[in-house]
Amino acid sequence: MTKLYGEIYRKQGRFVYARVGRKQFMRVMENARKKTGGRISSISGRDAGKSMEILYTFITGEHVVNIKVEVDRRKPVIESVSKLFPAASLYERETYEMLGVLFEGNEELENILLDSKLSPRFPLRKEDKHGKG
Amino acid sequence: MAKDNERREKLCYTLPLGPQHPMYVEAENLMVRVDGETITGVEVNIGYMHRGIEELMQRKNYLQGIFLAERICGICSGIHSVTYCEAVENALGIEIPERAKYIRTITLELERLHSHFLFLGVMAYELGLDTGFMYTWRDREHVMDMLETLSGNRVNYGIPTIGGVRRDLPAGEIPGMLKRLEHLRKRAEHYVILFSSDALVRKRTLGKGNLPKGKANSHSIVGPVARASGVNTDIRRDLPYLLYDELEWNVVTRMEGDVQARVMVKAYEIFESISILKQCLNRISRTTPELKTKTSLFVKENEGMSITEAPRGELVYYLVSNGTDRPERMRIRTPTFTNVPSALPIILKGEQLADLPVIVGSVDPCFSCCDRVTIVDERTGESRGVDEAFLRKLGEENGD
Numbered sequence: 109m110t111k112l113y114g115e116i117y118r119k120q121g122r123f124v125y126a127r128v129g130r131k132q133f134m135r136v137m138e139n140a141r142k143k144t145g146g147r148i149s150s151i152s153g154r155d156a157g158k159s160m161e162i163l164y165t166f167i168t169g170e171h172v173v174n175i176k177v178e179v180d181r182r183k184p185v186i187e188s189v190s191k192l193f194p195a196a197s198l199y200e201r202e203t204y205e206m207l208g209v210l211f212e213g214n215e216e217l218e219n220i221l222l223d224s225k226l227s228p229r230f231p232l233r234k235e236d237k238h239g240k241g
Numbered sequence: 242m243a244k245d246n247e248r249r250e251k252l253c254y255t256l257p258l259g260p261q262h263p264m265y266v267e268a269e270n271l272m273v274r275v276d277g278e279t280i281t282g283v284e285v286n287i288g289y290m291h292r293g294i295e296e297l298m299q300r301k302n303y304l305q306g307i308f309l310a311e312r313i314c315g316i317c318s319g320i321h322s323v324t325y326c327e328a329v330e331n332a333l334g335i336e337i338p339e340r341a342k343y344i345r346t347i348t349l350e351l352e353r354l355h356s357h358f359l360f361l362g363v364m365a366y367e368l369g370l371d372t373g374f375m376y377t378w379r380d381r382e383h384v385m386d387m388l389e390t391l392s393g394n395r396v397n398y399g400i401p402t403i404g405g406v407r408r409d410l411p412a413g414e415i416p417g418m419l420k421r422l423e424h425l426r427k428r429a430e431h432y433v434i435l436f437s438s439d440a441l442v443r444k445r446t447l448g449k450g451n452l453p454k455g456k457a458n459s460h461s462i463v464g465p466v467a468r469a470s471g472v473n474t475d476i477r478r479d480l481p482y483l484l485y486d487e488l489e490w491n492v493v494t495r496m497e498g499d500v501q502a503r504v505m506v507k508a509y510e511i512f513e514s515i516s517i518l519k520q521c522l523n524r525i526s527r528t529t530p531e532l533k534t535k536t537s538l539f540v541k542e543n544e545g546m547s548i549t550e551a552p553r554g555e556l557v558y559y560l561v562s563n564g565t566d567r568p569e570r571m572r573i574r575t576p577t578f579t580n581v582p583s584a585l586p587i588i589l590k591g592e593q594l595a596d597l598p599v600i601v602g603s604v605d606p607c608f609s610c611c612d613r614v615t616i617v618d619e620r621t622g623e624s625r626g627v628d629e630a631f632l633r634k635l636g637e638e639n640g641d
Contacts, residue, residue, distance in 0.1 A: 120331060122480055123546050147461045149548070150557045152572035163572075165546070165557060172480065172548060174559075195461035198582055199574070206295075220582075221288035231296060 112140055113166075113173050125174045133177050134187050137164070140175075141192050144168040148189065151199035153207040155234045160184045160209055179209065188214035206232040253281070258597075260289040269606070271585070275594055283589045285582045298571040303329050303403055303538050306568065310558075311397045313573070316359065318397045319352040320551040321573075326401045327482065328558040328571075332545025333403075335536050340528035341405035346483045347521050348391060348400050349549075350514045354425065355384040356552035357507045357514070360605050361432055364504055367602040368445055373435060380428045383421045390414050405533030415522050422515050422522075429511040436504050446500040450588040450600035453498060460583040463576050464554020466604055469506045470498035476550035488520050500603040507605075538566045551576055553605055581606045 114128035114136055128136050140146060146168035154161045159178040166173045179186050188211035190197040200211040201220040208230040211217055218224070222231070259270035268289035274282040294313055298306045310325035311318040323345050330337065337345075358381035365373030385395045391410055392398035400406050436442055452462065457470040467474055475492040477485040493509040495502035540562035547558045554576030563569040584604055592600060 118544065120334075120544075120546075123331070125544060147458075149461070149555065150559065150572065150574035152559050152570070152574075154561060154570045154572075163559065165559065165574075167480075167548075169479065172546065174544075174546065193461065194459055195579060195583055198578065219288075221291045223288070231293070 112136070112143060113175055122170070123172045123174065125176065127176050127178075130177060130179060130186065133175075134189075136175065137189050137192060140166055140168075140173070146173075148193040148196045148199070151196060151203055153203035153209055153232070155181070155207060155232060157181075157234070160207060162186060162203065162209060164189070184209040185212060186210070187212050188217075190214045190216075206230065208233065256594075259286075269581075271601075273589070273594070273597065278594050280589050280592050280594060280597065283586045285585050287578070287582060295571055295573060299568055302566040303540065303568070306571070307402060308397075308399065310573075311399070313575070315396050316356050317352065317551045317553065317556075319348045319400065320549055320556055322398070323349060323401045324547045324549045324551075324556050324558045325571075326403055327547035327549070328545040328560045329403050329540065329562075330536075330545070331547055332540050332543045332560050332562045333536055334543075335404060335534050337405045337534055338529070338531040340409075340525065340530065341532050341534075342483045343521050343525040343528060344391075344406045344408075344410055344532070345401055346485070346488075347410065347518060347525075348388070348398060349483070350518045350521070351384055351388050351391070353514045353552045354511060354518075355381055355388065357511050358384065360507050361436070361504070363602055363605075364436070364599070367598045368442055370442070373432075376428075377432060380425060383425055387418050387421060390418070402533065403538060404536045405531075407532075409530070409532055410525065412526060415525070419519060419522055422518055426512065426515050429508065429515070433505070433508045436508060437501070443501070445596065445599055446504060446603075449500045449596055450503075450592060450603055451498050452584055452588050454496075456587050457498070457584075460587070462554075462580055462584055464551070464580065465493075465506045465510065466503060466554065466580050466584060468492065468494045469502035471496040474555075476548055476555050480548055482547070482549055484521065485517075488517055490517050500600055503603040503605075539564065540566075540568075553577055554580060577606050580604060 113126040116126045118125040149167045150165040152163040162177050164175045205219040254275050256273045260268035270286040272284040307322050311322040313321050362374040362377035392400050452470045454471040457467045457472050490513045543562050545560040549556050557574040559572040561570040
């Protein structure tokens with residue numbers, strides 16, 4: 109599993125968490141799709157302070173593999189997987205509008221939930237918070 | 242004659258359906274391109290119901306988050322709160338007591354029952370069978386009564402908590418519940434016959450809104466919509482949680498991928514849910530009375546995930562904890578978010594406009610109301626709005 113998904117850093121029952129470098133990311137996703145026939149279930153973005161963490165939840169028959177990639181916060185760009193997994197386009201759009209991560213190759217990259225004129229820009233970034241409740 | 246020909250000359254319209262429309266329950270927008278009566282394309286615009294829940298959850302502690310999760314959806318409130326609790330319990334690394342698993346399973350399957358009866362009623366209504374709508378929702382009241390017995394409420398049950406459940410199921414209620422379930426099973430047989438053999442229903446559902454299996458796979462369609470297209474997937478079997486790997490039940494699939502198949506999948510899932518409920522109700526007396534595992538609500542730095550099968554499909558919760566009593570990040574991916582923007586453009590293309598409510602209803606989304614018409618001449622790109630004077634003139638010309 110390590111060869112397929114990168115560096116596995118946690119296993120919790122059927123959930124596996126793996127870390128992948130930015131440069132190996134697309135190769136890992138292509139191999140995972142080819143060898144397991146699995147699907148992308150969700151893409152979660154998180155503002156981790158110094159970087160943006162993007163988590164790809166990949167479901168195979170037996171496991172849920174969460175592949176984590178970190179991108180530079182000042183230039184949050186990563187290749188889109190929407191050509192491999194058409195459903196990923198929706199999740200990439202949501203991650204883009206909430207956190208400002210650019211997915212290169214996604215031709216539909218625009219807001220999906222928020223109004224582009226009325227809503228705050230990238231609301232899930234920490235700097236946009238107006239103080240915790 | 243010349244005038245008739247003029248009238249028959251096809252114009253390509255873009256009809257905005259939503260965000261306010263009487264045929265829908267919640268606010269969404271479909272931009273439907275039509276050529277005469279035939280739908281040539283659909284663009285789905287979502288986000289009118291966006292309430293910033295993921296952001297709000299970061300400002301609430303884990304207990305408050307349960308009640309927030311419940312209120313994401315009125316029909317699936319139970320599955321949201323259970324999935325949320327399971328994600329937190331996954332991050333905490335705790336197991337819940339067996340009796341709590343039974344009560345959670347019973348709550349979730351009762352919720353699936355009420356959601357599926359609601360769906361059958363909505364389908365009957367969209368088909369013009371108002372009596373069918375009344376009958377199915379009358380039978381659904383048995384499920385609502387059982388949920389009220391269990392939780393004190395018909396919606397937003399407040400049953401799960403971190404580590405277990407908040408309320409017990411009184412043993413004295415079980416015989417009454419089993420009786421109601423047997424009644425519901427007989428009523429479900431009647432609805433299977435109605436939806437599969439009635440000539441009007443067959444005419445309007447067979448071969449309509451086809452979703453091929455290949456498209457369902459490539460677009461990661463989930464839930465009953467995927468199962469109706471031959472995709473053999475159910476999180477309860479594939480990635481079992483609670484008691485689903487200990488109980489006997491079947492995954493219901495169909496190969497046709499049309500409206501009829503989607504209705505039949507949900508109708509037959511009613512029988513499977515009733516079977517699961519009967520098994521749980523017959524076995525729960527063997528469990529110890531413990532309802533909750535005591536735990537701190539300060540979750541160490543960790544990640545937690547939970548994936549469950551909501552009535553509409555796969556539901557994913559992903560949590561990042563930071564040592565406090567509030568989540569650092571809570572990501573929620575609902576089945577409708579996956580299904581509706583992907584499936585609707587595929588299943589509506591080439592269909593007749595009059596079949597739109599039935600086809601959209603068969604995907605079981607949440608939608609709402611309407612806007613005015615914009616006429617777009619797709620040949621020239623010119624567009625103009627339609628006002629009341631124009632509509633009145635059209636009506637007078639056509640003798641309405």
